[in-house]
Amino acid sequence: MPFSMSVKTLDYTPSWPTYPSLWMGGYCGAPRGNQGVVDRRLRAQCVVIDDGSGPKVLLRVDVVSIPRYVHQAIRTAVLPLVGNNNGNFLIIVSHTHSGPMIGTTSPSPYVMMELSPADIAAIEGTTTVFINQMIALVQQTVAMARTPVTLWYKEGNTTIGYNRAEEPHVLTTISALIARRSSDNGLHTVLFGYACHAVSRGNDRVFCSDYPGAATDVISNALGVQTLFFQGAAGDQEPNDPHSPGQVTSLGTTLGNAVVSMVNSGGWNAVTGPVATYYNEINIPLQVDFGDPAAAIRARNSYNNRLDTFPPNDFAYRHAEVMIEKFVGPGLPKVFPMPIQRWNLGGLNILAMSHEVLSQYAVTLQNQTPGWLWIMAYANETEGYVAGHDVLQAGESKHWGYEAGWTDDDQMSGPGSWTTFYAWPSPLKFNPSGAAAAGSTERLVLDACTAMLNL
Template sequence: MKASIAAPILSLITTLAAAGEAASTFRAGVATRDVTPSAPVPLWGYASRRDAPSEGVRDPLLARAIVLEAGGSKLAVVALDLGRGPTPAMMAAIREALAPRGFAGVMICGSHTHHGPVIELTDEPDRGRGKFDAAVAYARELPAKIAATVAEADDRLEPASIRAAGKDVPMNRNRHSKRDPKSTDPRLTVIRVDRADGSPLALLVNFAAHPVMRPADDLTFSADFPGAMRAAIEGRLNAPALFLQGAGGDMSPNPPPDVRGPDEFGRALGMEALALAEAAATAEPVAPTIAVTTESHDFGTRLDLANPLNRLIYGRIFFPELVENLAAEFAGGMRPETTTALLGDSIGLVGLPGEPFHGHATRLRDRADLPHALVLGCCNGHFLYFPTIDAAAEGGYGADPRMAPIALGAGERMLDRALVALYRMRGRFPGEE
């Protein structure tokens, strides 16, 4: 096993709309598409299901995109009712489809619902072909659906303003640590996007909690509590809501005493988000500039999936075809990509392709010198868990090599690079060559 981090291979792509004159206003557009599979396919998330096929739809799975533009620089953020972000091959297809539109960056984020479809299966022997053809077909069609949703949002751009507000709400708990007191990240942040007339165009909601409130033996598709949260917001605000998972690797829902189940929890969280949306309506508007940095990394692993014994163990925990695809993706190490976006000089978004532990988000906020610094989990990929170093030392599910095979300290390294990007995009390193 490799225990050290390989030196990052940095392919740094930075687009600065803030470099010249600030635009007079943002422009924004929103679009939604149903991405619920039409045929039974294996469900993502709970290992106990193995490859059991889905059994109908409890509530639809959506892809919702918002495109933000300022000064000719465009950022797309997509909220997906899926367990993870798109695979590297899917991300390449999405970027290729959107290339003529000139996006500075795309952040495609799974909510991490455990009632969405497996999307990793491919049209290869022992990786899905023949046994899981419906899932393979779904995965093949998904990138085009996501790209089409982004394109539709891009076609709907209109003048907009952006404001944000955040507060701590005690609606999540630390499911991992045995240390007392158990630390959490209770920060709920909303980003309000308004039309020129002041009416709401969209609300982005960032909160860290696993959407695992429906039981594993429920084999229906569901957005879990984020779907109920959206419905609560949209019923009052009359505008679409996007749930953006935070650093929820070790965070589970913590319902108030009088709240039961995912629907009630989602509504309760939605009410908190609506209160913040009202507060944000009178906040200082974000300066209309967009800057984006996309960075690639190369890390070693704590667990060798090329080892047949490890693959056999993983295959028994999940199912062999899924493990074969993961082993191929992680062959020779892990190469995650991070995307960091800066809106004006007040909102930082850091997309991580996996399940970061909450400590990464709280430390980013402490260090970023921004009113709002948000971690978006399950963004543009999924390299399993990113525990903090101290959580990995404590061990346990999500922090051990089986579920966190990426090299120790990888999460810290990615967040350090994102922090550098956030400062660099604000011109905080004068005299750099």
């Protein structure tokens, strides 16, 4: 099956006044804003793959997260360019914690940093600029002339991190898809993926694409082609210490050199096409059924009690304020939406899961799926963590309950856990004892992914 491809890279590194806000995303606590200092530029990159039946579009961005309403705004605008087929458009973020905060809902800039209404309005202004830039990038890339290419896939290994949630899995797989020009077999583009939190720089006020940007630079400089990084199931994968600017270069060089070595050696597998795409959304229940009036009253009382427990300058106090406001406004959410997407390229399956997915899902799906399977996460939208059943059951006994979303009470968001910063009222659904039961988070996610892979 003949392929053709177009690729475009945009340096979108925010600067004032084009971007009304330079508040940064990715770490909680004290307000954190950029003041014009940039280390490694932030990229948005778009690749169009056409198998003769129309464009399939991958958009990847150096940003920590994209909330649901931002994802939907971008998707709605570009869908006509891909035949109004949801499966044909996919966004992946690198999850660098050294980029701008995009969106004002989940995570909540008020809960995370106690920002004023004026500052939150500025973030919304930056979000509008961001949305328009991403839409324009897709439009421009789709309109470009496409180069006939052949596609090839290969996997390698390197280690730049560890499992911070005390789980047994350390993901070391490098997935790589290269395009070669049909005319002369010269290298055209490199797409590569790895699973590790993009936090190797640490918490400062400098814009930086972190180790994915450093690795991309190593590959592009060595091979002379555009290179795109895609994040994996990194929810519990932490880069090696110490977190520092020097570690960005060190880990990025390790990963980048591994990819260069892969490209320069043999063993590549032909990706034959055609491309079949699929898109689905599942709704994961929360641990508390907030559609039950009695449960909602209990939750409201609990969050009122939290206002008496924490000082007003604590993010758990601000989270309780936000939850109580929802009781008297739109009501608390009842489900956690999760888009899932598959690209079957003929010889290669790409499975993309939204949110901060933990490594257990990647390992389970890889083990049960024959053939080449590239797991991507942080896909389309990122509004929280999707942990496996054992982490959800463990609560604060693993990594202080951060990935589980609860600490001493599984009916509430845990102070200092992801459900607080992403502004959710309770953890995701799990059964407190035994294996994952029907209707639990793990079963819903694995069953949905397995069903999609079997289409």
